[in-house]
Amino acid sequence: MRKTLPFNLRVLDYVIILVAVAITVATAVLLYGGKAASLQVVVEGSGKTWIFPIGSEETLQVPGPIGTTVVRIHDKQTWIESSPCHNQLCVAAGKIDRADQWVACLPNKVFVRIKGKKSDEGPDWSTW
Amino acid sequence: MKAPTGLPGDAITVDRAVALLGAFCLFLSTIEYLIPKPLPFIRIGIANLPLMIALDILPLPSFISLVFIKILGQGIITGSLLSYVFLFSLAGTVFSSAAMYVGWKIAAPRFVSFVGIGVIGALTSNITQILCARIFIFGESALYIAPPFLAVGLVTGISLGVLCELFVQRSRWYGDFKK
Numbered sequence: 001m002r003k004t005l006p007f008n009l010r011v012l013d014y015v016i017i018l019v020a021v022a023i024t025v026a027t028a029v030l031l032y033g034g035k036a037a038s039l040q041v042v043v044e045g046s047g048k049t050w051i052f053p054i055g056s057e058e059t060l061q062v063p064g065p066i067g068t069t070v071v072r073i074h075d076k077q078t079w080i081e082s083s084p085c086h087n088q089l090c091v092a093a094g095k096i097d098r099a100d101q102w103v104a105c106l107p108n109k110v111f112v113r114i115k116g117k118k119s120d121e122g123p124d125w126s127t128w
Numbered sequence: 129m130k131a132p133t134g135l136p137g138d139a140i141t142v143d144r145a146v147a148l149l150g151a152f153c154l155f156l157s158t159i160e161y162l163i164p165k166p167l168p169f170i171r172i173g174i175a176n177l178p179l180m181i182a183l184d185i186l187p188l189p190s191f192i193s194l195v196f197i198k199i200l201g202q203g204i205i206t207g208s209l210l211s212y213v214f215l216f217s218l219a220g221t222v223f224s225s226a227a228m229y230v231g232w233k234i235a236a237p238r239f240v241s242f243v244g245i246g247v248i249g250a251l252t253s254n255i256t257q258i259l260c261a262r263i264f265i266f267g268e269s270a271l272y273i274a275p276p277f278l279a280v281g282l283v284t285g286i287s288l289g290v291l292c293e294l295f296v297q298r299s300r301w302y303g304d305f306k307k
Contacts, residue, residue, distance in 0.1 A: 006297065007293050007294075007297065008241070009241055010235075010238065010240050011239050011240075012235050012240035012244050013240055013243045013247075013289075015244075016248055017243075017244070017282070020247050020278070020281075020282045020285070021282065023251070024275060024282060028279075031271060032275070
């Protein structure tokens with residue numbers, strides 16, 4: 001084998017490098033590993049907060065100052081199905097399914113967002 | 129005034145080495161500062177080279193003063209001396225130098241070369257800084273910067289170790305000092 005370095009690495013050099021690689025890989029796996037499974041839907045309204053895993057099946061009636069906003073969680077997506085507001089922007093906002101996306105009904109003070117780690121899968125449709 | 133004898137134990141010679149290596153730290157800090165960084169905390173750490181060189185030639189008290197010369201000098205050069213970033217630098221350098229010193233005294237040169245010591249230093253420095261970031265600023269999410277941070281540290285640690293090993297082999301100054 002051709003000698004590439006003009007000195008010899010010693011036993012512990014290899015051990016230390018291996019340990020360092022192991023620590024690096026372990027932190028990467030630990031931190032970036034358990035992906036989208038941990039996404040949660042956070043629904044806030046009238047001073048209360050509800051948290052559901054995104055995989056759950058829920059139809060939530062959230063009371064607000066002007067009536068009841070209906071939030072649906074279904075098939076790993078969540079959206080506002082109906083709301084008593086007159087512009088219906090929140091309903092038009094459609095479905096959200098990724099970390100840090102949100103949809104809100106301002107007149108009825110209901111805020112729905114998805115909490116969790118961002119996964120890099122797929123394009124970012126909001127800027128694409 | 130006593131003339132330096134050039135012997136390792138000679139106080140004047142040791143002091144001169146501290147001054148020279150200290151100046152070397154400041155110079156390398158400046159060079160380091162010139163290099164653009166992709167992420168705020170990721171550094172090459174070339175300013176640690178003199179510390180590594182010092183491991184084998186300076187007695188502990190002189191080594192410690194060199195460590196503090198490096199920390200202070202770097203703080204002044206990068207302008208972080210009076211900011212919270214300085215705490216990171218302080219903690220990182222103190223712990224990594226301690227780890228390198230202990231590692232060197234225990235295992236070098238028979239079982240470990242500067243390459244292993246460099247990796248120990250980089251790793252300790254990075255872990256310390258990540259923990260500082262976690263405790264003082266960002267909370268839990270600071271840990272998310274850990275993997276790229278540690279990976280870069282591994283590469284720079286190995287490179288610095290190789291550089292140091294080459295220096296030690298070729299430098300006449302170092303050779304004279306060791307005699």
